[in-house]
Each structure stands twice: as structure tokens, then as C-alpha cells.
Amino acid sequence: xxxxxxxxxxxxxxxxxxxxxxxQTPPQAKPKSQISGQxxxxxxxxxxxxxxxxxxxxxxxxxxxxxxxxxxLKKNKVISIITIGxxxxxxxxxxxxxxxxxxxxxxxxxxxxxxxxxxxxxVSGELAADAARRLMTEVALINPDLVLWQLGTHDALQQVPxxxxxxxxxxTIDWLREHKVDVVLVGMHYIKGLAKDAQYQAIRRALNEIxxxxxxxxxxxxxxxxxxxxxxxxxxxxxxxxTLTEDGYSCLAEYVARALTSGLFARNKPRPRVxxxxx
Amino acid sequence: MxxxxxxxxxWRGFALVTIFINHVPGIFYEQFTHRNISLSDSADLFVxxxxxxxxxxxxxxxxxxxxxxxxxxxxxRILTIYVAHIAIIMIAIAMLASAAVLLDNPLLLExxxxxxxxxxxxxxHIGLVxxxxxxxxxxxxxxxxxxxxxxxxxxxxxxxxxxWLLPVSLALYFTTLVFRLSLPTxxxxxxxxxxxxxxxxxxxxxxxxxxxxxxxxxxxxxxxxLRLAAIPIVVYGLLVVQLHWWPDPTKVPExxxxxxxxxxxxxxxxxxxFLALITVMSMAYPYIERWIGLIPGYLSRLGRNSLxxxxxxxxxxxxxxxxxxxxxxxFLLDTAFLLAALAILWLTAWLADKRxxxxx
Numbered sequence: 157x158x159x160x161x162x163x164x165x166x167x168x169x170x171x172x173x174x175x176x177x178x179x180q181t182p183p184q185a186k187p188k189s190q191i192s193g194q195x196x197x198x199x200x201x202x203x204x205x206x207x208x209x210x211x212x213x214x215x216x217x218x219x220x221x222x223x224x225x226x227x228x229l230k231k232n233k234v235i236s237i238i239t240i241g242x243x244x245x246x247x248x249x250x251x252x253x254x255x256x257x258x259x260x261x262x263x264x265x266x267x268x269x270x271x272x273x274x275x276x277x278x279v280s281g282e283l284a285a286d287a288a289r290r291l292m293t294e295v296a297l298i299n300p301d302l303v304l305w306q307l308g309t310h311d312a313l314q315q316v317p318x319x320x321x322x323x324x325x326x327x328t329i330d331w332l333r334e335h336k337v338d339v340v341l342v343g344m345h346y347i348k349g350l351a352k353d354a355q356y357q358a359i360r361r362a363l364n365e366i367x368x369x370x371x372x373x374x375x376x377x378x379x380x381x382x383x384x385x386x387x388x389x390x391x392x393x394x395x396x397x398x399t400l401t402e403d404g405y406s407c408l409a410e411y412v413a414r415a416l417t418s419g420l421f422a423r424n425k426p427r428p429r430v431x432x433x434x435x
Numbered sequence: 436m437x438x439x440x441x442x443x444x445x446w447r448g449f450a451l452v453t454i455f456i457n458h459v460p461g462i463f464y465e466q467f468t469h470r471n472i473s474l475s476d477s478a479d480l481f482v483x484x485x486x487x488x489x490x491x492x493x494x495x496x497x498x499x500x501x502x503x504x505x506x507x508x509x510x511x512r513i514l515t516i517y518v519a520h521i522a523i524i525m526i527a528i529a530m531l532a533s534a535a536v537l538l539d540n541p542l543l544l545e546x547x548x549x550x551x552x553x554x555x556x557x558x559x560h561i562g563l564v565x566x567x568x569x570x571x572x573x574x575x576x577x578x579x580x581x582x583x584x585x586x587x588x589x590x591x592x593x594x595x596x597x598x599w600l601l602p603v604s605l606a607l608y609f610t611t612l613v614f615r616l617s618l619p620t621x622x623x624x625x626x627x628x629x630x631x632x633x634x635x636x637x638x639x640x641x642x643x644x645x646x647x648x649x650x651x652x653x654x655x656x657x658x659x660x661l662r663l664a665a666i667p668i669v670v671y672g673l674l675v676v677q678l679h680w681w682p683d684p685t686k687v688p689e690x691x692x693x694x695x696x697x698x699x700x701x702x703x704x705x706x707x708x709f710l711a712l713i714t715v716m717s718m719a720y721p722y723i724e725r726w727i728g729l730i731p732g733y734l735s736r737l738g739r740n741s742l743x744x745x746x747x748x749x750x751x752x753x754x755x756x757x758x759x760x761x762x763x764x765x766f767l768l769d770t771a772f773l774l775a776a777l778a779i780l781w782l783t784a785w786l787a788d789k790r791x792x793x794x795x
Contacts, residue, residue, distance in 0.1 A: 242545070243545070243550040256624075276623075276624035277625060279548045279625070279628075280546070280547075280550035281545045281546035281547050281549065281550070281571065282548075282571070283460055293696070295685060296685045297615070297691060297692075297695075309542055309545075310542070310545070310546065313540075313542060313546075313760050314460050314461050315461045315759060315760070315763060315764045317461075347541070347542060349540060350540070
């Protein structure tokens with residue numbers, strides 16, 4: 157399969173499972189802003205997606221609001237983000253600053269005058285419990301508006317008990333909310349060899365349950381990568397596990413940026429989320 | 436002949452074994468290491484004892500080793516530690532790569548902050564050599580290299596103004612905490628997991644307390660009362676760990692790092708708890724030696740060959756993680772891994788002892 161096609165398929169699923177309205181909205185659509193009670197400028201609300209990641213014609217879903225980010229934006233047009241749980245140096249063509257700098261640039265481009273400050277505290281392969289422990293200190297020192305947390309994959313690989321994982325993540329999300337910090341979770345990777353792995357799937361289910369119970373935004377990387385794999389199995393092209401993982405990272409920045417933007421303009425009262433790829 | 440079992444080697448051996456266990460996340464025996472009841476862990480003990488051992492290089496106060504020879508030995512030691520670190524991270528990278536290929540699982544390439552090595556190899560390899568890129572669980576030796584590089588400064592202060600050494604160290608420590616100084620990592624964004632500017636306090640405390648004069652002598656003279664004062668601190672540390680009896684980190688006043696619990700910055704509460712813990716536990720060795728005869732001999736052998744044992748232990752812990760991923764862990768498997776690892780660590784130390792004996 158051509159890389160652009162694979163990335164396009166990834167885009168479909170990541171966009172859907174992020175619950176990002178903007179991912180399904182054509183670039184010309186005009187989302188209603190909740191910021192300052194003023195209608196958002198359409199060109200400011202939706203980051204432009206690169207050609208190889210662009211995917212037209214997606215069904216509509218609802219965004220999960222990010223009230224603290226919206227409030228920060230309203231106050232001083234500065235958004236402070238802590239990224240944790242994975243290295244920004246993973247994936248193909250990382251470039252200077254990694255894919256987090258892409259998120260920063262896209263967000264700043266999408267909202268006029270916005271200053272995004274990303275504090276990259278990612279350590280690849282870090283377990284949720286270790287990240288959660290560091291996160292509290294980092295929140296105290298940085299006072300962010302948003303935490304972007306990649307989690308689950310390595311807890312599953314390292315055989316972390318599911319209940320322990322759920323407790324850690326649930327408590328941390330609650331703690332962050334109590335401290336007026338929004339959270340976006342980036343879900344697990346898809347690997348064919350782990351599709352039937354009991355521990356891996358149990359952690360994945362646990363993460364889905366947390367997302368549903370806590371109503372947090374999730375970027376559905378697993379489902380996107382699975383679609384690519386299924387397409388490959390249908391004979392469209394060849395992808396090994398290594399290429400598949402790199403593709404999972406490649407469009408991540410763009411879809412995180414879109415999901416964040418849609419969260420900014422979502423209504424504060426969350427509506428039921430559409431999870432078409434849920435299995 | 437290798438030196439006899441003693442308290443310092445024993446506790447260093449203890450630190451090495453518990454570091455090995457703590458570096459296999461999820462292993463059954465992880466719940467029994469002292470970090471589950473203490474704010475500090477084996478890393479603090481390891482660095483403190485590294486400072487303590489520095490005393491051996493400088494010699495006794497009445498017969499100090501010439502400065503030139505001290506500096507030569509320090510340089511030699513820095514080079515040895517650096518080469519050992521580079522060797523084990525290369526082995527670790529090869530292990531992760533092999534496991535990823537053999538198991539067809541690219542996610543293993545991301546373990547322990549290794550992603551940059553595989554996804555951004557040009558920059559990451561420069562970073563590995565410069566120590567600005569470190570693998571998780573393989574980050575104590577870079578700290579040790581920097582501390583040994585700082586050691587000549589500490590030793591010069593100690594030689595010409597011994598009473599100024601601890602104040603100088605404390606000044607650097609508090610400046611680091613107040614102004615949040617740290618060493619950056621590269622090519623990944625971030626800072627060193629063990630901030631050497633803060634962790635030097637353990638190194639200097641170890642060196643200072645090892646002296647039989649000055650503060651070390653004062654502590655020895657008042658050890659009974661110090662132990663009495665230390666017990667409530669140790670108990671409080673236990674309550675903080677078990678019941679989270681510590682104020683909300685966002686609510687503490689500035690400078691926040693003076694009040695937060697941070698391993699990276701070795702914040703004051705952690706250091707105070709560590710000092711209290713070793714004050715209390717320093718009375719234990721004679722009893723252990725008397726009642727559990729084999730253990731002091733075993734751990735002391737590991738402790739007196741600490742660099743070899745640490746390196747082998749680091750590689751073994753990664754091996755255990757990969758095997759636990761393949762075989763899904765479990766009590767029996769974890770027990771088998773631990774026993775095998777303890778045997779290999781002992782063999783490593785025994786071979787090192789034999790090599791030393793042959794030299795003599």
C-alpha cells in the first residue's frame with residue numbers, strides 16, 4: 157500500500173476516535189466558539205492537515221471540551237502543555253524538536269495570536285505509574301493548562317496489573333482536574349502479534365473504560381493502525397510491524413492539534429461521544 | 436586476598452541487589468525493597484557510599500595521599516566508569532533491538548527512553564557519547580561520572596579548607612533547588628533524571644561523614660541521640676509513602692523544590708529521610724553479621740566489586756524484563772529469575788576477586 161494511503165486510513169480512525177469534530181469537518185466549516193462568547197474565525201479554528209494525512213468525508217462526532225485550555229486562551233492567549241509518556245523523538249522524520257513542535261506550530265497557526273508553550277517531559281517506554289509520579293511535580297512547577305499523556309502500551313508489555321493501571325490513571329486524571337488541568341490521552345499502539353494478547357487487550361479495555369468514565373479526550377491510535385493492517389491483509393500493499401508503528405507516529409501531531417482545537421471550541425457540557433471503532 | 440566483609444561493602448552490596456530488583460518493574464519481589472517504606476531508595480545509598488569510598492583515595496588525615504596521585508587515580512576511575520557505561524548501554528541497545536526483531540515487536544525499541552537511538556540515531560549516538568542521552572535504568576553511571584569529575588574540586592576544598600567542603604556543597608545544592616538548575620538532555624528534550632548538581636549532596640555527605648574528624652567524628656560521638664531523633668523521621672517517611680501524608684505539591688510555597696518530593700532534584704525531605712534511615716540502620720550490621728552469617732559475606736563480595744556487579748546487574752535486569760514480557764512473569768518465574776541473577780552477580784564478584792588476587 158502506498159504510504160499516503162496508509163496514512164490517510166490512519167487519519168480516518170485517529171480523527172474519529174479522538175472525538176474531534178474538526179477532524180470530520182471540512183476545512184471550510186465554521187465551528188462555533190465558546191471562547192469569549194465570540195464566534196471563532198473559521199480559519200483560526202481548524203489546523204490545516206497535510207495532503208498525505210488529509211481524509212475527506214468522515215462522519216460527524218462530538219468533541220470533548222477542554223475548559224481549562226479555553227479559559228487560558230481567553231485570559232492571555234497563552235496555552236501551556238506538558239507532554240509525557242513517550243519521547244518526541246519516536247517515529248519517522250522527527251526533525252528538530254520532534255513531533256511536539258509540529259503540534260505547537262499547528263496550534264499557533266490555527267488560532268491567531270496564540271502562544272503555545274510545550275514542556276516536553278516525555279520518556280519513551282515510561283510506565284503510567286512513573287509518569288504519574290513525575291507529573292505531579294511537573295504540574296506544581298509548570299502550572300500547565302493541559303497534559304498530553306501517551307500511555308498504556310508499555311504497562312501492558314511490562315505486565316503491570318490492570319487494576320493497578322486503572323487506579324493510577326483514574327486518580328491522576330482526577331487530580332489533574334482538581335487542579336484545573338485538562339487531559340488528552342493518546343491511546344496504545346497496534347501490533348498484530350498483540351491483537352490477541354490477553355494482557356495487552358485488558359489494558360486497552362481498561363483505558364477505554366477510563367476514557368468513558370472520566371470523559372476525557374482520547375486519540376485512538378490503536379484503531380487507526382488496525383485499519384491499516386486490515387487494508388494490508390486485503391492485499392492493497394505490504395506493511396511490517398515496524399513501518400506500521402512509524403506510521404502511527406507520523407500523523408499523530410496533526411491529529412492531536414486538530415483534536416485540541418476541536419476541544420477548545422466544544423461545548424462545555426460534553427455530549428455522548430461517538431466511538432465507531434470501538435471493539 | 437580480598438578485604439574482609441565490612442559494613443560499607445555490605446550496604447553497597449545491599450544497594451546493588453535492590454537496584455537490580457527495582458529495575459525489573461512488576462517483578463514479585465519489587466514490593467519488598469525498602470523504597471516501599473522509605474522516601475529514599477537504593478540509588479541514594481549507592482551514591483552516598485560512592486562518596487564514602489572516596490575517602491580510600493585521599494588516604495587518612497595523618498598520611499594523606501599526594502595530590503597528584505589522587506588526581507591520577509580519579510582520572511583513571513572516571514575513565515573506567517565512563518567506558519563501563521558506554522559498554523553496557525551498547526549491550527542494552529543491542530538487546531532491545533534483538534528482542535524487537537526476534538519478537539517482531541517494534542514497541543520494544545521504545546523501552547527505557549531508547550526510542551531516539553532507533554528513530555534519530557545520528558543525534559542520539561552523539562548524545563550517548565556526550566552523556567546527554569541516557570537510557571532509563573542506565574542513568575546512574577552518568578551521574579557517577581559527573582560526580583567523579585567534580586571530585587577534584589571537592590578534594591581540593593577538602594585538602595585546603597576541610598570545614599568548607601560541606602558548606603560549598605550545600606550552597607550548590609540550594610542554589611540548584613532555588614533556581615531550578617539542571618543539566619539538559621539532548622536530542623530528547625528534558626533534563627537528567629539524576630540531577631548531578633543536586634545529587635552531589637549525597638556524594639559529599641558520604642565523603643564528609645566517612646571522615647573520623649569534623650562532622651563525621653561529631654556524628655559518631657552523638658550517634659545514640661541522633662538515632663533517637665531519626666526514628667520519628669523514618670516513621671514519618673513510611674507514612675508519607677504508604678498514606679501519602681504530604682501536602683499538595685501545587686500548594687507549597689516558593690521556592691517549591693525545597694518542599695516537593697522529587698527524586699530528580701534529591702529534594703531536602705528525601706535527603707533528611709535518607710540520613711535518618713542510615714542513622715537508624717547503621718546499628719544493624721553487627722547483628723546481621725552475628726545472626727545471618729552468610730549474607731554479609733555474600734553482599735560484601737558484591738559491594739567490594741560494585742562497578743562490575745552494577746554493570747552485570749543492569750544488563751541482567753533488562754534481560755529479565757524481556758523474558759518477563761515473553762513468558763508473562765509470575766511468582767515462580769520471578770523467583771527463578773531472581774535466584775539466577777543473584778548467582779550470576781555472585782559469580783561476577785567472585786571472578787573480580789580472583790582477578791585482584793592474581794594481580795597481587
